[in-house]
Amino acid sequence: xxxSFQVMGKKTDFILKSDCPPSFEKSADGTCRLVNLYQFYNSxxxxxxxxxxxALPKHRDGFTPAEIDxxxxxxxxxxxxxxxxxSCASCHQPDKGFSDxxxxxxxxxxxxxxxxxxxxxxxxxxxxFFWDARATTLEEQxxxxxxxxxxxxxxxxxxxxxxxxxxxYRALFKRVYPQSTNISLVQITRALSAxxxxxxxxxxxxxxxxxxxxxxxxxxxxxxxxxFRSFVARCAECHQPPLFTNNQVAVIxxxxxxxxxxxxxxxxxxxxxxxxxxxxxxxxxxxxKTAPYMHSGGFDNLxxxxxxxxxGRGHAVPEEESLxxxxxxxxxxxxxxxxxxxxxxxxxxTDESLSPAIPTSVPSGLPVVDQQYQQQLTMTEQNNKNSAxxxxx
Ligand code: HEC
Ligand code: HEC
Numbered sequence: 001x002x003x004s005f006q007v008m009g010k011k012t013d014f015i016l017k018s019d020c021p022p023s024f025e026k027s028a029d030g031t032c033r034l035v036n037l038y039q040f041y042n043s044x045x046x047x048x049x050x051x052x053x054x055a056l057p058k059h060r061d062g063f064t065p066a067e068i069d070x071x072x073x074x075x076x077x078x079x080x081x082x083x084x085x086x087s088c089a090s091c092h093q094p095d096k097g098f099s100d101x102x103x104x105x106x107x108x109x110x111x112x113x114x115x116x117x118x119x120x121x122x123x124x125x126x127x128x129f130f131w132d133a134r135a136t137t138l139e140e141q142x143x144x145x146x147x148x149x150x151x152x153x154x155x156x157x158x159x160x161x162x163x164x165x166x167x168x169y170r171a172l173f174k175r176v177y178p179q180s181t182n183i184s185l186v187q188i189t190r191a192l193s194a195x196x197x198x199x200x201x202x203x204x205x206x207x208x209x210x211x212x213x214x215x216x217x218x219x220x221x222x223x224x225x226x227x228f229r230s231f232v233a234r235c236a237e238c239h240q241p242p243l244f245t246n247n248q249v250a251v252i253x254x255x256x257x258x259x260x261x262x263x264x265x266x267x268x269x270x271x272x273x274x275x276x277x278x279x280x281x282x283x284x285x286x287x288x289k290t291a292p293y294m295h296s297g298g299f300d301n302l303x304x305x306x307x308x309x310x311x312g313r314g315h316a317v318p319e320e321e322s323l324x325x326x327x328x329x330x331x332x333x334x335x336x337x338x339x340x341x342x343x344x345x346x347x348x349x350t351d352e353s354l355s356p357a358i359p360t361s362v363p364s365g366l367p368v369v370d371q372q373y374q375q376q377l378t379m380t381e382q383n384n385k386n387s388a389x390x391x392x393x
Contacts, residue, residue: 103297
């Protein structure tokens with residue numbers, strides 16, 4: 001599928017792929033199905049939940065290659081924001097673990113939003129979105145940033161008008177959704193979900209180890225893995241393999257950075273006092289790429305993030321709050337060496353081999369990632385360079 005257009009005076013080809021992304025197979029109906037070794041494991045008959053050979057939970061797939069690729073153009077296109085300044089990729093950058101290396105992201109107004117941008121790797125396996133689990137599908141989630149005045153600041157009427165006025169998008173959407181005459185919000189959020197569901201990261205060195213190639217991890221990394229999943233550290237109770245999240249909300253009592261008010265998190269979503277200060281257990285996949293850490297970027301590096309768990313149950317909870325901390329949050333008394341081993345183990349969870357190609361141009365003709373934003377990021381990057389994996393000194 002090839003659509004040639006003049007964009008800003010240049011002839012540009014917009015091609016919607018007809019092949020599925022790597023790791024997906026095209027089925028008879030023309031849709032892409034995920035194929036992964038973990039799907040061959042059976043957690044019940046196999047080695048039990050939490051072991052290295054645990055099956056994957058349900059996931060989203062079944063999108064056509066063209067739909068996934070249309071989603072890729074939308075994801076990188078600043079046309080989706082109020083003033084053409086931000087795309088989804090501004091805060092979810094492929095080369096930054098689909099995050100932005102900020103403690104809290106910056107929206108159209110130039111102000112910081114209240115939380116940090118999570119990675120998008122493996123979102124196909126999630127059934128709760130946002131730190132406070134307030135959305136249950138990727139489609140519902142996408143409405144958040146698009147129309148939040150602090151994020152992309154757009155509104156449905158304006159978005160639909162801009163996108164329907166664009167000849168390239170009209171042609172591309174027509175190819176993917178031939179039945180309809182106008183581009184709809186449902187189609188936009190569905191295509192975005194198709195693209196995001198293709199971001200699979202399950203081929204790290206850890207995964208090769210899990211599938212039986214035991215030589216790929218060093219002795220220290222294996223030692224770190226063993227501390228991580230021990231009943232002393234208890235990390236794997238919540239950060240359960242193979243996704244390194246159990247898809248649950250937990251109250252663990254992380255601190256807010258100085259000057260930030262207490263964040264009630266999932267208490268508000270579920271209207272439940274016992275979830276006050278509760279957040280979604282984040283995946284630890286590609287974790288070395290996404291500093292700073294926690295819901296509002298309270299920790300600069302992995303050492304500090306891991307050390308948090310051994311500083312005493314509730315040590316960072318403000319005096320006036322009485323939170324119902326999860327029972328796996330306790331006093332494991334990890335040594336500095338054990339913390340360091342865990343940090344080294346977390347480094348084995350990096351896999352960006354299926355990173356999608358960043359489009360060189362998008363249908364709106366707007367710059368793919370805002371220049372000024374890029375510059376600010378480069379500065380933050382320099383600051384973070386040596387602190388992404390701290391040494392605790
Ligand atoms: C201004 C920066 C910014 C932009 C632009 C942005 N996001 Fe986000 N994204 C965030 C932040 C911050 C969060 C977490 C917010 C929260 O939990 O309250 C988030 C959360 C998410 C999540 C939830 C992930 C999870 O594990 O729960 C998904 C999915 C997502 N964004 C996709 C998108 C898509 C798709 C777009 C474009 C339509 C987009 N984002 C645009 C900053 C941004
Ligand atoms: C009771 C469940 C639970 C246990 C046990 C647990 N975690 Fe977490 N973890 C969470 C939650 C919830 C968050 C997010 C908290 C927040 O943002 O305030 C988190 C966040 C993290 C983060 C930051 C992730 C990011 O993307 O910002 C790291 C790193 C981490 N945990 C590592 C560990 C390690 C290592 C252990 C064991 C020592 C551990 N966790 C034990 C629930 C848990």
